[in-house]
Amino acid sequence: MEQHQVTSYRHARCYLFIPANRPEFVAKAGGLDADVIIVDLEDSVPGDDKDKARMALPGIVAELRERDKQVAVRINGDLEHLAADLQALPLADLHSVFLPKTQEAGVIRMICQYLNVLEARRSLTPGVTALTPQIESCKGVLDLREIAAASPRIKALAIGSEDLAAELGAMASPDSLLAACQQMALVAGERRIDALGLPGSIGEFKDLDSYAAHLAKAKALGFSGALCVHPSQIPCVNRAFTYSEEQKQWAQRVVSTMAQAEQQGHGAANMDGRMLDAPVVALARRILARD
Known part of the structure; x- marks a missing residue:
């Protein structure tokens, strides 16, 4: 069987989420200055639309790759959708796969075992699919070292600001998230992988001064990039994580x-x-x- 050309993980500053069930967002994303477009199969896609979004995924990735964009996919974490999402991934064309609400290293190892099978079936280099666990709970923060060491496929860790703050019963802000971000930066530094995110709300796209201040704090902590949910955030992230x-x-x-x-x-x-x-x-x- 012919060996596929694969896209290896590369360091990136700016990651923009787009929902897989919104083709109009896909069309716009190809012209934006985000380093990586994350096609989301999880939170932004309603349950009734997940099958349709999954079926559209290969075409979406192909369209973005034609526009010279690096593409990641955020899969669902629940068992009902997890295996089907993994099967649908066009692995040869992906920058990375985001694993939402990661809490246990054992789940990552299970996913890696299945990725080994999928890569072998498609004649891909074993272990070529990079993973980015999203840490969105207190348990995930407390088990960060175990999670980061679960597989050499893990090339980055991402903080889930909103979910983590909600579990803490607080607003997403430096006051509530600074300790978790410091822990992530330390673990990422130990593993020589990227730390992504900021000690604040990822959903803030109106008050860009506040958003930029949170990004500056993330950079000072040792983070190397951040996730965006709106195009207006992209220039802020690119400025924050680009050396002058x-x-x-x-x-x-x-x-x-x-x-x-x-x-x-x-x-x-x-x-x-x-x-x-x-x-x-x-x-x-x-x-x-x-x-």
Whole structure:
């Protein structure tokens, strides 16, 4: 059987949700500046429309890929729809698969076993389908390390701000979500994977100043991207998670200065009155690798 050309996971800043049952959204999404379009089979699709949305999925993905968009799919987490969603995924054309309301590493391992079967049937490289668990509950936050280590397929973690805040009985804000976001950033850093989201409401698309402030806080915590539900949020996310030219120039100078120091047998260097050592160089290389 012929080997398919696969789309591997790539770091991205901005992810935009569109419902799989709204073709007019699909048509608009191809022209937007989001790095990844997430075709949603879960919350934004009513129960009666899920079968129809699932059947439309391959065509939606093909249309977006023709517009040179990276495409992810958010599947349903309940058993009634989970297997059917996985079977419907055009795996060879996906950036990643989002797993909603993730609470247990065991469920991820079960999904991975089925993905192994599906990939083998389609002559895909084993393990090529990337996964992004969405953490939307207190249990999910408390079990983050186990979840992140459940499979090498996991390339990112995403915070589900609204659901998590609702379980806490609070509004989605830095006051209620900061600790969870810090925990996610730490776990993502440990696993060398992306952390996606913000300590605030993902649904805020009118007060963009407030939304941008939450994004800045997420970036400061170590997050590398965020999820959007409205096109007006896209420029905010792209600005927040793009290193400035000044930052990139600084990073290049750090790498060059340290390289010269190492040639002279030194393990540290001085640049503009700041000591440079291995951690600073690691940050500089990360900045250069991201842009």
